[in-house]
Amino acid sequence: MSLPVRRRLLLKLALVPFGLLLTQVAFSQSAPSVIGTRAEMTTWSDPLEALGTLSADESVTLSTTVTEIVSEINFQDGEQVDEGQLLIRLEDAEEQAQLRASQALREERRNASNRATQLQDRNLAARADVEDSQSRLRQAEADIQAIEAQLANYQIEAPFSGRVGFRNISVGALVTPGTDLVTLDKLDVMKLDFSVPEVFLGRLAPGLMLNATTAAFPDDIFSGEIATIGTRVDPVTRSINVRAELDNSDGRLRPGMLMEVVVQQHVRDTIVIPEAAIEPSGDRHFVMLIEQSDGTTRLARREVAIGERRNGEVEILEGLAADELIVVHGLQLARDGQEARLIGITDDEKGIRELLEADR
Known part of the structure; x- marks a missing residue:
């Protein structure tokens, strides 16, 4: 084989892998694999966080x-x-004896008063004697009441x-x-006291819902509502005291517990999507819609207006409706107008990892 022919053959063989790579790149650009999720209409609020201390609904030390x-x-x-x-x-034996003596004296004076009244009815006794006997009876009754009040102690x-x-x-x-004899606490309802900066005073109102957690039960969330807002702002800390009430019918919470409080302020229904579905570009934000028709899956880029963010989620103010399908995984290769291969849609049972493992 001549040298030029051999060079042309080697050049063709070298170009084969490169051609395969270009084909793969072109395929990936034309039909990227994506995972979708649906925009959800859900209840949303702006969280206000604070630390609070629990106290019993009623608490007393008996003495x-x-x-x-x-x-x-x-x-x-x-x-x-x-x-x-x-x-x-x-021990009240002495006081009980005094009570019995006073009761006997009352009975004696009652009888004397009755006799005086009967004699006066027959004009055999003066009216002054009757009034004196009735006065002595009332005095005996008052003495008994005083002793009974002492016995209550x-x-x-x-x-x-x-x-x-x-x-x-x-x-x-x-x-x-x-x-101090014994403490007594009413624990079916707990009071949760915390303070917030005065700048949030306008957002607070009795009845506002909140969630609270404690290190004693890290996996549980205790719900309650604001019951009272303080009447004064602390001039040093510029904060105001707030008292909430938590249901404690199971008796797990105890007075003195430290709790992390999240007040659910400005509660509203809004569209929420995963934060990973947002594609920022300068001060603008976009999502990639997944449109399905006639067996074809196509991508469409759309600008949205976002609101608050929390725990990997973002609020959508404009540009997206409930139940619209958007890309949550695969945005790096997704382009506006492209056809795409939809691996699956996330839900409460399947996340991105489960769908990727099932697609292997």
């Missing part, structure tokens, strides 16, 4: 106003008690339904006024 010995304890640590339930009784009852704390006293212990 006594007298000095006496504990004679009876009717609760266990952490027990749920009802309003009016007797929790602690103090010897019985510690639950002022509301709730859960008691640890019992730190025993029967026979001597307690004095102001001694």
Whole structure:
């Protein structure tokens, strides 16, 4: 074989891979593989984040106003008690004896008053004697009421339904006024107190929904709503206090917990798409629509106006309607007007990774 012929053959063989590469590039440019997703109409809000502390809906530390010995304890640590339930009784034998003496005196004076009234009806007693006997009867009744009021101090009852704390006293212990006997907390509803900068005051209102999380239950979100907004702005921190209420019917939350709060302000229904579907160009933003007709899948570039962003999602203000199909994966090779191969559409069960693995 002559040298020129051999050179031409080698040149042709060298051009074969290059030609195959050009063919592959041309094919990839003409029909890129893409994954689509649908624009969703969903409820959206501008989150306002803060840190808050929990407190019980009602909370009290029970104590006594007298000095006496504990004679009876009717609760266990952490027990749920009802309003009016007797929790602690103090020794009251002396006061009970005084009550019985006063009751006997009242009965005696009542009888005397009745006799005086009967005699006066028959004109055998002066009216002044009747009035004196009735006055002494009223005095005896007042003495009984005073003793009964004193006896109430010897019985510690639950002022509301709730859960008691640890019992730190025993029967026979001597307690004095102001001694902490037991704590009582109403935990079915929790108060969540937090502060926000005053610039957000105009966006807050009672009834505004919020979500809260705590390190104790990292996988759970607790929902609630703003109940009260403070009446004063702190002149030092320029913040205002806000109180929300959280349902705690399962009893998992405890007073003193630190919670991360996200207030859902400016709640609205809007179009939302994955942030990965946005193609920025300067200060403009585009999406690549997937149009399907007569068995053909074609791409169309469209400009959109975006709003807020959060957690890999973006709000669409203009340019896109609900349920329109757009490219979420494969934008690098996608061109306006091209035909494309649609690998699949993401949903709640299948993401981009699952669709790519299924396409292998």
